[in-house]
Amino acid sequence: MTNELTRPQSDQPPDQSEHTSIYATPSGPSPVERHVFTPPIDIFETPTGLVLRADLPGVSLDTLELQVQNNRLTLFGRVAPAAPDGSRLLHQEYHEGDYLRSFILSDNVDHESITAKLTNGVLEVFLPHAPEAEARRIQVSGS
Amino acid sequence: MAVFRWGHSWGHSIGDLEREVDRLLRGVTASFQGLRFGRQYPAINLYELDDEYLLTAELPGMSPEDLEVKIAGGVLTVSGSRQDDDHGSEHNFRRQERAHGSWQRSLSLPDRVRDDNLSAELTDGILRIRLPKAVEEKPRQIPVTSG
Numbered sequence: 001m002t003n004e005l006t007r008p009q010s011d012q013p014p015d016q017s018e019h020t021s022i023y024a025t026p027s028g029p030s031p032v033e034r035h036v037f038t039p040p041i042d043i044f045e046t047p048t049g050l051v052l053r054a055d056l057p058g059v060s061l062d063t064l065e066l067q068v069q070n071n072r073l074t075l076f077g078r079v080a081p082a083a084p085d086g087s088r089l090l091h092q093e094y095h096e097g098d099y100l101r102s103f104i105l106s107d108n109v110d111h112e113s114i115t116a117k118l119t120n121g122v123l124e125v126f127l128p129h130a131p132e133a134e135a136r137r138i139q140v141s142g143s
Numbered sequence: 144m145a146v147f148r149w150g151h152s153w154g155h156s157i158g159d160l161e162r163e164v165d166r167l168l169r170g171v172t173a174s175f176q177g178l179r180f181g182r183q184y185p186a187i188n189l190y191e192l193d194d195e196y197l198l199t200a201e202l203p204g205m206s207p208e209d210l211e212v213k214i215a216g217g218v219l220t221v222s223g224s225r226q227d228d229d230h231g232s233e234h235n236f237r238r239q240e241r242a243h244g245s246w247q248r249s250l251s252l253p254d255r256v257r258d259d260n261l262s263a264e265l266t267d268g269i270l271r272i273r274l275p276k277a278v279e280e281k282p283r284q285i286p287v288t289s290g
Contacts, residue, residue, distance in 0.1 A: 040240035040241045040242075041238060041240055041241065042227070042230070042236065042238060042239050042240065042241045043236070043237040043238040044230040044231070044235040044236045044237060044239075045235045045236075045237065046231070046235070050237070051230070053227070053241060054241075055203035055204065055241055055268070056203065056268070057201035057202065057203040057267065057268035057269050058201065058267055058268065058269045059267060059268075060267050082188070082197075082199040082269055082271060083188075083190040083192075083197050083199065084192065086192070086193075087190040087191060087192045087197060088190060088191040088192075089188065089189075089190055090189045090190060090191050090196075090284055090285065091187070091188065091189040091285075091287050092188050092189075093183075093186035093187050093188060094186035094187075094188060094201060119204075120203065120204055120205060120206055120265070120267065120268050121201075121202075121203035121204065121267045121268020121269065122203050122204040122268065
């Protein structure tokens with residue numbers, strides 16, 4: 001396979017272990033500890049491009065950042081606490097945290113035409129094929 | 144296949160570094176992870192507030208129409224299904240990490256909850272069920288039974 005696909009930054013499946021990563025927000029005097037999760041994704045192909053879906057429960061339009069820089073698509077979603085201040089946690093089966101994941105885009109993605117929507121905590125990004133994505137013949141010259 | 148690994152000029156050393164950073168930042172996947180480990184889906188958190196209990200669950204991709212919240216005989220049952228069937232053939236997948244299908248979870252509610260006055264709300268893939276406390280007593284804890 002030589003055609004480059006949109007692939008996640010890491011080729012490994014998302015971490016299935018229970019350990020949790022912490023990062024410190026770079027701005028602000030005292031670092032705030034938060035969980036950062038790698039959201040599960042699907043990527044599938046359609047005749048006109050690739051569709052990427054990511055589960056981002058708790059992320060709203062206001063708290064989602066999606067950007068393409070160079071060849072990298074990065075999604076970052078912040079999650080506000082589900083319970084109001086002053087509530088007491090009695091039983092916990094999952095941790096709240098933010099979502100971060102980035103992907104290398106292949107050259108045959110039309111970067112200018114990427115669209116995205118967020119519905120019920122699921123982000124869907126459409127990565128259309130670039131028009132010139134056809135195979136190109138490369139001239140090979142002898143020395 | 145490491146034939147071209149040594150000495151190539153595609154700037155992959157930067158990529159390797161970034162991958163390493165990503166690995167360091169990686170946390171626990173949410174969502175259907177519990178399924179893989181044989182845990183109940185969805186995972187829930189339970190909070191106590193002054194006059195009510197709050198039960199939360201992560202249900203991305205679920206709309207209120209896909210979701211059913213019932214209460215009968217002191218047992219709260221939440222069920223639903225997530226269908227992602229618009230991707231065409233399974234062969235179209237480059238990557239498939241999100242699970243789909245039907246699920247159900249039941250929880251026994253203690254007597255101290257007024258089960259005639261529950262409310263449920265689904266926002267951005269987070270389900271919140273409010274369980275008002277019975278007026279006469281202010282319990283400190285709800286025993287949660289997984290059934």
